[in-house]
Amino acid sequence: MWEQLAASLTDGLLLGFVYGLAAMGLTLIWGVMSVINLAHGPVIALGMFGTYLCFTHLGLNPYLAVVLVAVLGLPLGFFIYGVAVHRVINAPHLSSLLATFAVNMIIIGVGTAVFSTSPQNIDFSMGTLEAGPLTVPGTRLVAAFGAVLFTAGLYLFLYFSRPGKAIRAVANNRRAAELMGIPSSLVLALSFGLGTMIAAAAGGLIATFFPFTILSGGTYELKSFVICVLGGLGHPLGALLGGLILGGLEGLVPTFMPVSWVPVVEFGLFVLVLLVKPSGLMGAK
Amino acid sequence: MILQVQNVTKRFGGLQALSDVTFDLPEGQILGLIGPNGAGKTTLFNVINGVYAPNAGRVIFRGEDITGKPSYEVSRRGMARAHQVVRPLHELTVRENVMVGACFGREGLHLAAAARKADAALAQVGLADRADQPSGNLNVAQKKRLELARALAAHPYLLLLDEVLAGLNPSEIASMMETIRAIRDEGFTILMIEHVMQAVMSISDRILVLDYGVLIASGSPEEVVNNPQVIEAYLGDPEMTARLMAE
Amino acid sequence: MQAWRRLGFWLPVAVMFVWGLLVLVMHHDTVRETAFTLFMFIALASSLNILLGYTGYVSFGHIVFFGLGGYFGFYLLSQHNWPLLPSALAGGVISALIAGLLGMAILRLRGAYFALATIGINEAARAFADNFSPFGGATGMFIQFSAYEPYGGPGPALWASFIYLWIITLAVILVSYLVKHSRFGLGLLAIREDEDAAMVMGVKAPRAKTIAFMLSAVGPGMIGTLYFFKNGNVEPGDAFQLHMSIEMLVMVMLGGMGTVLGPLLGAVTYVGLRGYLLTTPIFQNLHLAVAGLILLLIILFVPAGAVGWVRSRVPWLRRALE
Incomplete structure (x- = not known):
């Protein structure tokens, strides 16, 4: 019993790091510009397919491919921001929600035409790691480690680089930042680029151990909503914590009730946290 | 008191x-x-x-x-209030703005009575000729008068x-x-x-x-x-x- | 002014009435099916408009009321042999009650937080239906063939469901108009523009929002029952499609938020466009992408929707196009 519990919890927590990374992309964009990016799921899916194509067609090591996908994610984010988001950044929420959803439809539409909706997977193994009763697939361990690396990178960027500090200033108070000479449009575009980059990287990492279709991003988008709310919308580090909570739940809940109840628990918790503590479990405000 | x-x-x-x-x-x-x-x-x-x-x-x-x-x-x-930062309901006409005050204020008037009350309040503050315009089109002085008319129409x-x-x-x-x-x-x-x-x-x-x-x-x-x-x-x-x- | 206002009401009602009559007179199955889809979306979009357009709250998961009401109505219909009309009415009532309870809780949230909560509720409801055995769990529920007998077989039963839908759609448009031109509706509009200022002026916002939420849930609940009756079955994947929820938003946006005519125009345009894209060879594979592109262009360049755009360009039509 305990061994099984420990095994599922480990499994879940490792996944949680990657979920957390995916959510971080969403929460960063929300924190800086109060836009809920409904193109988040398709970007994750693009990350999956990007990694897959690099692996199958270019023969790249999947982790190298994830890095490449992340690098490409940045200009993709700039592009989405410039085309769809910039004009509605000060409009009511509905406009930015629908604008990013339109991007979602475009990516899914083109993606379906190009890749069809049949499942793919990256045929790749890192062996397994055994520690006592625990057996952990290497890919998951590396993915969790990769997620931590990306998080650390983001943290260092936000807190110790000039553009990162500008992002935090704009997130804090856009008008004041503008008055201090920070070019807010550039900073917003950069934040959107970073958010897209992180989402794509998370997609790539997920693709190393789960099969996927162009529609898979939707699932992770919904998970990202839950995680962001658990960790406090707009707090990148909170997202990692939220990811671990969600991953832990996904590991533990099935040992107590049928696995199909997991989403009921997840979304129930989500609505509950929104109502009781909309600033997130860690939120101070 | x-x-x-x-x-x-x-x-x-x-x-x-x-x-x-x-x-x-x-x-x-x-x-x-x-x-x-x-x-x-x-x-x-x-x-x-x-x-x-x-x-x-x-x-x-x-x-x-x-x-x-x-x-x-x-x-x-x-008790009715005119705000420091004017808050007209932009998409509504000037008359409709004032009707909100009349409908939900002390007297809780119905629409037809509220419309009459609104016109009276608008006349009182000198905005009668703007009644049918969207309130977003008013200048600052007119918006201040609108705030006042809205408060007045509540008959507080x-x-x-x-x-x-x-x-x-x-x-x-x-x-x-x-x-x-x-x-x-x-x-x-x-x-x-x-x-x-x-x-x-x-x-x-x-x-x-x-x-x-x-x-x-x-x-x-x-x-x-x-x-x-x-x-x-x-x-x-x-x-x-x-x-x-x-x- | 009153005459214009009446025109703003009579125009959509007359269109819907004549249209329904024509379908009945033509008595053709394909025509009926097309009209069923259109009427359904007109009623769904008009219902959503009461919340979105009048009150300013963006419900992204509004389809949850279609799903829950439809599930409940279909449950009465298929498991307890209730006739169609009472089942549909019960579906609407249950939807409204659930909306009332949910509304008291989540309508405290504003802007994007409210939108997120509605998405969460829709997903939670879908997951719940997946596991709830009285509702058939993941496989859902089916209609026995005998359920069609009171109508004289499956064909006439489909006609009956169409006629009910027609009446419900007319009723939804009527309610939409009445709400907009009432004291209650004026309060909703005030909430939409500035909720805090509205409360200072005496609008009981928490109660008004909850009632608006309930009103916007009745129609979807009834229509869900009719739709699943027409299909002969209900399952979680069909009932709680987030995608359909967003399509409803797009229709309202397309036609013009906060107007009575807008959702009608938006629904017809959207469904027509989708049909065209799906049946035209060049767009067939890319229909979603093309629809997305059109949506994006509208949001960026015509955010007020078709009716809003005409209203701002042609002042004398302002009153007519309520």
Whole structure:
């Protein structure tokens, strides 16, 4: 019993790091510009397919491919921001929600035409790691480690680089930042680029151990909503914590009730946290 | 007494916005509320009309304790407010804006009666010719008048006016003052926050002075102007002092 | 002014009435099916408009009321042999009650937080239906053939469901108009523009919002029952499609938020466009992408929707196009 519990919890927590990374992309964009990016799921899916194509067609090591996908994610984010988001950044929420959803439809539409909706997977193994009763697939361990690396990178960027500090200033108070000479449009575009980059990287990492279709991003988008709310919308580090909570739940809940109840628990918790503590479990405000 | 504010205290985190504020307002008077920026004047309005609940103290309106009642309950008991930052409902026409006041104010009129009331209130503030325009099209002075008309249409016992003269030019101020006097003569009781000293001194029956959330003086305009504490409170703000001394 | 207002009401009602009559007179199955889809979306979009357009709250998961009401109505219909009309009415009532309970909780949230909560509720409801055995769990529920007998077989039963839908759609448009031109509706509009200022003016926002939420849930609940009856089955994947929820938003946006005619125009345009894209060879594979592109262009360049755009360009039509 305990061994099984420990095994599922480990499994879940490792996944949680990657979920957390995916959510971080969403929460960063929300924190800086109060836009809920409904193109988040398709970007994750693009990350999956990007990694897959690099692996199958270019023969790249999947982790190298994830890095490449992340690098490409940045200009993709700039592009989405410039085309769809910039004009509605000060409009009511509905406009930015629908604008990013339109991007979602475009990516899914083109993606379906190009890749069809049949499942793919990256045929790749890192062996397994055994520690006592625990057996952990290497890919998951590396993915969790990769997620931590990306998080650390983001943290260092936000807190110790000039553009990162500008992002935090704009997130804090856009008008004041503008008055201090920070070019807010550039900073917003950069934040959107970073958010897209992180989402794509998370997609790539997920693709190393789960099969996927162009529609898979939707699932992770919904998970990202839950995680962001658990960790406090707009707090990148909170997202990692939220990811671990969600991953832990996904590991533990099935040992107590049928696995199909997991989403009921997840979304129930989500609505509950929104109502009781909309600033997130860690939120101070 | 139409309004009694008793020992009201309001804190925001560590900031003491109002400390133990107490005053009475008799029916039919105009009470001016002055004080330097950040003195807590608008916060006091927010506590009186139920936008915030105070941390301590009571607000009694027409003999009833309304402390902590939501703002819509306060409105229905006959207190209306014109905001400092004008808040017209942009997509609605000027008439519809004022009808909201009439429909949900003290009298709770139905649409047809509210439309008539709205037209009367608009005539009173001199906006009758704009009734069918979207309120987003108005200029600042007209928006201030719209705020006033909306509050009037609620037919309140007590009007809270938050800087209705701010941002107006001298001739607009003069005509707005005319309007406010006319409203007072109809029997409305008015509590007004104002920075335009000359105006508030000439129109008010009594003046309250708030500084750092503390009521430092109250009395007739003459008494207040000569109160050394008041002069000191304004010394941090040379422009205001000059204006005060010019009286 | 009154005459214009009446025109703003009579125009959509007359269109819907004549259209339904024509379908009945033509008595053709394909025509009926097309009209069923259109009427359904017109009623769904008009219902959503009461919340979105009048009150200003963006419900992203509004389809949850279609799903829950439909599930409940279908449950009465298929498991307890209730006739169609009472089942549909019960579905609407249950939807409204659930909306009332949910509304008291989540309508405290504003802006994007409210939108997120509605998405969460829709997903939670879908997951719940997946596991709830009285509702058939993941496989859902089916209609016995005998359920069609009171109508004289499956064909006439489909006609009956169409006629009910027609009446419900007319009723939804009527309610939409009545709400907009009532004291209650004026309060909703005030909430949409500035909720805090509205409360200071005496609008009981918490109660008004909850009632608007309930009103916007009745129609979807009834229509869900009719739709699943027409299909002969209900399952979680069909009932709680987030995608359909967003399509409803797009229709309202397309036609013009906060107008009575807008959702009608938006629904017809959207469904027509989708049909065209799906049946035209060049767009067939890319229909979603093309629809997305059109949506994006509208949001960026015509955010007021078709009716809003006409209203701002042609002042004398302002009153007519309520």
